[in-house]
Amino acid sequence: MDPMLNLEVDMYGCPNRCLHCWLGHMPNKQLPDETDKFIVDYFRPFFGRIAYYSWMREPDFCDSYRERWFRDIAVSVNAVPQRFELAGFRRIARDDAYIPFLKEVGVRKVQLTLFGLDETQDRYVGRKGAFGEVMLATRRLIQGGIVPRWQCFINEENIREIGEVYALYKQIRAESCPEMEFFVHEGSCDGENRKLYPIRICKKHIPDSLISAYLGYDELLEEKDCAEILLGSGSHPDYRIEGAVTLNISNTLDAYLNFTHLSAPWRVGSLDADSPETLYRRLETGDIPALRLAKQVTWKEIARRYSDAGSERAFSLDDYKMYLFNRYLEDNI
Numbered sequence: 001m002d003p004m005l006n007l008e009v010d011m012y013g014c015p016n017r018c019l020h021c022w023l024g025h026m027p028n029k030q031l032p033d034e035t036d037k038f039i040v041d042y043f044r045p046f047f048g049r050i051a052y053y054s055w056m057r058e059p060d061f062c063d064s065y066r067e068r069w070f071r072d073i074a075v076s077v078n079a080v081p082q083r084f085e086l087a088g089f090r091r092i093a094r095d096d097a098y099i100p101f102l103k104e105v106g107v108r109k110v111q112l113t114l115f116g117l118d119e120t121q122d123r124y125v126g127r128k129g130a131f132g133e134v135m136l137a138t139r140r141l142i143q144g145g146i147v148p149r150w151q152c153f154i155n156e157e158n159i160r161e162i163g164e165v166y167a168l169y170k171q172i173r174a175e176s177c178p179e180m181e182f183f184v185h186e187g188s189c190d191g192e193n194r195k196l197y198p199i200r201i202c203k204k205h206i207p208d209s210l211i212s213a214y215l216g217y218d219e220l221l222e223e224k225d226c227a228e229i230l231l232g233s234g235s236h237p238d239y240r241i242e243g244a245v246t247l248n249i250s251n252t253l254d255a256y257l258n259f260t261h262l263s264a265p266w267r268v269g270s271l272d273a274d275s276p277e278t279l280y281r282r283l284e285t286g287d288i289p290a291l292r293l294a295k296q297v298t299w300k301e302i303a304r305r306y307s308d309a310g311s312e313r314a315f316s317l318d319d320y321k322m323y324l325f326n327r328y329l330e331d332n333i
Ligand code: SF4
Pocket: 014, 015, 016, 017, 018, 020, 021, 022, 023, 024, 056, 057, 058
């Protein structure tokens, strides 16, 4: 197995409850600072390089975010955690010291997520005032010399508003930030986002005006096309651990493969209850429920049971496979 391990640990939680959250919703809980050392030491005998992240959900959610970031770097082994052009928009809107910190640690662009305007944004983020915060965060980033990138999730419910968000983006770009970026997509169909399946965008409903800003538009299929491809496939789902390993560690110290949301079939084990040797053996041999069950079924069988061959909902083939496979796992675990 590759000697590189990324550990993404939910040490502080998240202020939001986004309706599209692919990780899935879970309670917030603060883990003691020393948990970082326990977790790194747990894996250290097996991996020569470990990048430690004290967040899996909202970055920099804890008030001591500066100290915390440098502690993440210090506790990592022969590796440096990355920033991924992410930051907490709630903090950008509230904390004057935050943008200088982001610049200090080399952040030049920050991605902000939008689902629509005003109440729609608040409802999708799960917090009143979220739309105002994203607008304020956008202004503050531009003033602070960091380029905002707006990511929009589109579905059947918010088509018109995403068009208005796109117009707003163009206005801000023209008036104050020529480098500002924008893209729109349908999102995956796991975690909380799967609950939005009934209102998933149909490819034919994507407005022409958004196609040039649509991520992966040319590869986007309708569900019926995905179903047809899979109904003709006698191969097994081919999820495997390759290259650097990334584990999501919940605030209950359970380790999950990061392929999809945190759920029982993707759980590798418990850092509390299982020995490091046991957990490593499971990773090395693929002895994880989802990977075991994948060998017992073909795409044809999964598609026959779960796909809607008349649906025009938009999917990338990989997202569709994960959507179907998770449904299969839930019925067979
Ligand atoms: S999508 Fe990100 S910000 Fe939203 S609830 Fe999930 S972890 Fe939190």
